[in-house]
Amino acid sequence: MLEQSVVYLFVALVLIGGCMAAFSRQVLYAIIGLGISLLGLAGLFLSLGSPFVAAMQVLIYIGGITVAIVFAMMLSIAMSVRPPDPDVRKSMFAIGCAVVFFFAVAYLIRDTSFPQVASPASEKAWSVGALGHALLTHYNLVFETLSLVLLLAIIGAILIARKEKT
Amino acid sequence: MTLEAYLIVAAALFALGLIGAMSHRNLIALLIGIELMMNAASLNLMAFNRFVVADPTVGQIFVLIIIGLAAAEVAIFLSIILRLYRAYRDIDAEKLTELSG
Amino acid sequence: MDTLLLILLTTGAPLACFVIALLFLVQRPRAAQGTVLFGSAVSVISAIGLLLQGAVAPLRFLWFQSGGIQLQFGFLLDGASLMFGVVVALITACIMLYSTGYMARDPGKTRYFALLSFFAWSMLSFVYAVDLLQAFIFWELVGLSSFFLIGFWFEKPEAAGAARKAFLMTRIGDVGLFIGILLILQLAQSFDLPGLLDPQSGLATRVSPDALNAIALLIFIGIMGKSAQFPLHTWLPDAMEGPTPVSALLHSATMVAAGVFLMIRLHPLFMAAQDAALIVLTLATFTAILSSTIAMVDSDMKKVLAYSSISQLGFMLMALAAGSLFAGVFHLITHAVFKALLFLCSGIYIHAYHTNHMVEIGRRGGRRLKTATLGLLIGGAALAGVPPLAGFWSKEEIFAQLGRDGFTLYMGGAFLAAFLTAYYTFRMIFLIAKPDRIRAADDSPSEPLAMKIPVWLLALGAIVLGLFGRNIASGLGLIAPHHTFASMLPAIGVVILGIAIAYFDYGRDNAPRTGFIGKIAPLNALFVNKWYIDDFYRVTLVAMTHALSRVLHWVETHILDNNYDRFGLGILRTGAKSTRIQNGWMQLYLGWAILVLAVVALVLG
Numbered sequence: 024m025l026e027q028s029v030v031y032l033f034v035a036l037v038l039i040g041g042c043m044a045a046f047s048r049q050v051l052y053a054i055i056g057l058g059i060s061l062l063g064l065a066g067l068f069l070s071l072g073s074p075f076v077a078a079m080q081v082l083i084y085i086g087g088i089t090v091a092i093v094f095a096m097m098l099s100i101a102m103s104v105r106p107p108d109p110d111v112r113k114s115m116f117a118i119g120c121a122v123v124f125f126f127a128v129a130y131l132i133r134d135t136s137f138p139q140v141a142s143p144a145s146e147k148a149w150s151v152g153a154l155g156h157a158l159l160t161h162y163n164l165v166f167e168t169l170s171l172v173l174l175l176a177i178i179g180a181i182l183i184a185r186k187e188k189t
Numbered sequence: 190m191t192l193e194a195y196l197i198v199a200a201a202l203f204a205l206g207l208i209g210a211m212s213h214r215n216l217i218a219l220l221i222g223i224e225l226m227m228n229a230a231s232l233n234l235m236a237f238n239r240f241v242v243a244d245p246t247v248g249q250i251f252v253l254i255i256i257g258l259a260a261a262e263v264a265i266f267l268s269i270i271l272r273l274y275r276a277y278r279d280i281d282a283e284k285l286t287e288l289s290g
Numbered sequence: 291m292d293t294l295l296l297i298l299l300t301t302g303a304p305l306a307c308f309v310i311a312l313l314f315l316v317q318r319p320r321a322a323q324g325t326v327l328f329g330s331a332v333s334v335i336s337a338i339g340l341l342l343q344g345a346v347a348p349l350r351f352l353w354f355q356s357g358g359i360q361l362q363f364g365f366l367l368d369g370a371s372l373m374f375g376v377v378v379a380l381i382t383a384c385i386m387l388y389s390t391g392y393m394a395r396d397p398g399k400t401r402y403f404a405l406l407s408f409f410a411w412s413m414l415s416f417v418y419a420v421d422l423l424q425a426f427i428f429w430e431l432v433g434l435s436s437f438f439l440i441g442f443w444f445e446k447p448e449a450a451g452a453a454r455k456a457f458l459m460t461r462i463g464d465v466g467l468f469i470g471i472l473l474i475l476q477l478a479q480s481f482d483l484p485g486l487l488d489p490q491s492g493l494a495t496r497v498s499p500d501a502l503n504a505i506a507l508l509i510f511i512g513i514m515g516k517s518a519q520f521p522l523h524t525w526l527p528d529a530m531e532g533p534t535p536v537s538a539l540l541h542s543a544t545m546v547a548a549g550v551f552l553m554i555r556l557h558p559l560f561m562a563a564q565d566a567a568l569i570v571l572t573l574a575t576f577t578a579i580l581s582s583t584i585a586m587v588d589s590d591m592k593k594v595l596a597y598s599s600i601s602q603l604g605f606m607l608m609a610l611a612a613g614s615l616f617a618g619v620f621h622l623i624t625h626a627v628f629k630a631l632l633f634l635c636s637g638i639y640i641h642a643y644h645t646n647h648m649v650e651i652g653r654r655g656g657r658r659l660k661t662a663t664l665g666l667l668i669g670g671a672a673l674a675g676v677p678p679l680a681g682f683w684s685k686e687e688i689f690a691q692l693g694r695d696g697f698t699l700y701m702g703g704a705f706l707a708a709f710l711t712a713y714y715t716f717r718m719i720f721l722i723a724k725p726d727r728i729r730a731a732d733d734s735p736s737e738p739l740a741m742k743i744p745v746w747l748l749a750l751g752a753i754v755l756g757l758f759g760r761n762i763a764s765g766l767g768l769i770a771p772h773h774t775f776a777s778m779l780p781a782i783g784v785v786i787l788g789i790a791i792a793y794f795d796y797g798r799d800n801a802p803r804t805g806f807i808g809k810i811a812p813l814n815a816l817f818v819n820k821w822y823i824d825d826f827y828r829v830t831l832v833a834m835t836h837a838l839s840r841v842l843h844w845v846e847t848h849i850l851d852n853n854y855d856r857f858g859l860g861i862l863r864t865g866a867k868s869t870r871i872q873n874g875w876m877q878l879y880l881g882w883a884i885l886v887l888a889v890v891a892l893v894l895g
Contacts, residue, residue: 041202044221050218053221060202064232076249080256088224098271099270099274116878121204124200125204127889158253
């Protein structure tokens with residue numbers, strides 16, 4: 024029962040954070056909303072039985088990406104500048120799209136019968152050891168490719184962002 | 190919580206991300222929306238892995254890869270933002286129309 | 291020599307010359323003229339070679355196949371095509387030689403000779419065609435080349451108009467012909483001429499008499515246009531606007547002969563369609579009389595010859611419709627020769643005096659042109675049917691056929707037409723050769739040698755060709771009927787009567803020089819105005835076309851244009867609106883993409 028209510032709390036965090044991120048006009052609040060949402064998501068991952076991914080979520084997303092976004096914001100927009108008035112028609116269109124999409128997907132989900140696995144795999148199978156083993160054997164190519172992509176991204180980011188020599 | 194509940198939550202998060210990505214003019218807010226949508230996809234993958242696919246590692250590895258790609262994407266995106274800001278003193282998505290016909 | 295090589299030389303040489311002349315020799319008319327003459331000579335020699343070989347099995351090459359229908363390209367080498375092919379090639383060669391004199395100083399000489407060559411190629415290919423569709427293609431090419439040649443002096447508005455008229459009038463007929471051909475295709479699933487005309491398994495044995503009559507009539511409409519039969523005959527006299535050698539070619543061996551030749555080709559079909567044949571016979575007889583009457587009163591030499599062509603074509607169709615293939619072919623060949631001769635003679639006069647008016651030619655001393663006058667006399671006598679010249683024998687065959695099958699009424703018509711023919715022919719001869727007074731000769735007109743040789747050749751043909759009737763009949767695989775002197779008497783009598791009246795009216799000293807018909811005013815007016823047929827077309831068809839055009843113009847400007855404008859503007863506005871979707875606004879694209887995704891999910895889910 025307690026476990027259940029904790030899960031609902033995480034769901035609430037995800038949605039509240041998402042709303043902050045989507046609707047706030049100040050970029051800083053949006054970033055904070057993103058962080059809250061990602062935190063809730065990490066909790067949901069935990070409830071789904073994957074502590075490692077949850078930890079990675081917190082470490083990389085909240086600790087890395089969110090902070091990087093904050094830096095970018097600070098480097099680009101003067102915090103004191105009042106954000107421009109929102110375009111009402113544009114917001115309406117965005118909300119309309121989102122609502123239509125949400126209900127379409129919800130209808131699909133309700134309409135589909137998923138084959139449910141009777142008993143989830145045992146805790147041991149979800150261990151970090153099993154994950155690491157899979158990553159370095161079966162999914163080795165993906166792992167290496169991803170590391171290459173990250174390297175390229177870093178080099179590319181430096182190249183793009185550096186000051187031009189005049 | 191059932192699979193359907195997780196999926197609904199993911200769909201809601203995706204919709205919120207969509208609103209964020211569509212309604213803001215600020216490039217950083219746009220990036221935040223995109224991140225939300227990506228995380229909604231992650232949640233989907235984790236939930237499906239838990240309830241439908243017996244193999245315990247697939248979904249987790251997918252999510253890890255998504256996180257890695259998101260990191261790379263954010264790095265590039267942020268450097269582009271910095272560059273744009275330096276060039277135009279602005280990161281309003283609607284004002285960057287130099288290529289428009 | 292190989293048959294295939296010969297036939298390819300016969301038809302291919304003119305085509306090759308046409309291409310060479312137009313591509314390489316535009317700036318060098320003398321070279322073009324030489325090339326074309328050489329090609330024509332090659333064509334004549336190989337055509338004669340083919341004739342000497344005799345009839346052989348048709349050569350067929352598959353063009354393409356669609357379902358069960360085979361379209362082929364090939365050569366049908368039977369008696370009719372072999373003999374007529376030689377006639378076409380020979381007369382074309384004569385006329386080309388003649389043209390080197392007649393057109394000596396024309397700036398468009400290369401174009402002229404190239405087109406003549408093209409004309410020869412189309413006509414020869416038509417004559418030898420083995421497939422009905424192939425024949426139709428070359429039939430149309432014959433029409434096209436005569437359009438080019440009639441309008442050769444296109445800077446003259448009359449010539450351009452005459453070319454247009456010829457083309458359009460024959461087009462009207464061709465529509466009927468084409469429908470007929472399609473009907474044949476539908477009923478027989480084949481275009482193969484020998485197969486279609488086979489007496490045991492041909493079309494005539496397989497389809498109902500009604501269908502056969504319909505086909506025959508539709509095809510006759512095409513023949514009507516091409517061979518200038520009433521009511522589609524009015525283009526032929528106008529076609530005189532072209533150079534005179536072209537007229538000679540058109541009237542003798544090519545354009546108008548194509549119609550008759552098609553009837554010769556499809557003769558078994560017409561014989562099986564009795565009702566259609568009777569209609570053909572009636573119309574042909576009427577045409578023969580009608581055009582003879584017009585020729586009686588016209589004073590333009592070429593027009594007289596043109597109307598006489600129409601009437602002689604009527605004779606040929608009468609013979610064919612009455613059932614005698616031999617008489618039709620015979621008259622077609624003899625007529626080709628003596629009509630070419632007459633036209634070439636008239637060309638000499640026109641070349642010398644620059645007028646078509648017969649009285650004028652006579653008064654300016656036309657008789658001093660010895661070759662032309664002699665040729666005119668021989669050709670005219672042949673045309674009139676004076677024994678023993680060519681025309682007499684072939685006409686005699688026609689009378690005999692009409693008499694044999696009990697077409698008494700039509701035979702009477704034929705005799706009337708023959709009497710009129712003799713009359714107007716000798717009227718022409720008397721007007722030119724025996725003028726009432728000769729003006730002081732201010733110049734001595736010349737007859738170039740190149741123009742004289744063809745005249746002599748054709749005159750020889752017009753004299754002796756009539757004696758070869760037996761050979762022509764055996765070439766067709768038929769036996770020439772035997773004639774006694776008694777059976778020839780009526781024809782001779784009619785001719786003598788015609789000549790005598792012509793002499794009385796025009797030939798004797800102190801002749802009145804007006805026709806006997808001039809005393810009957812209403813008839814005279816009718817004939818002079820060409821039976822008001824052109825006027826009839828003008829007040830009915832042309833006026834109706836104009837009215838229709840006005841209606842269509844109104845519809846066009848008031849209804850269609852507006853709507854099309856609106857349609858165009860609508861597209862313009864839609865475009866302007868839809869560019870707003872493409873505004874480079876990525877967030878909007880994202881929204882639409884997601885919306886579409888949602889709709890797809892709902893529809894498929």
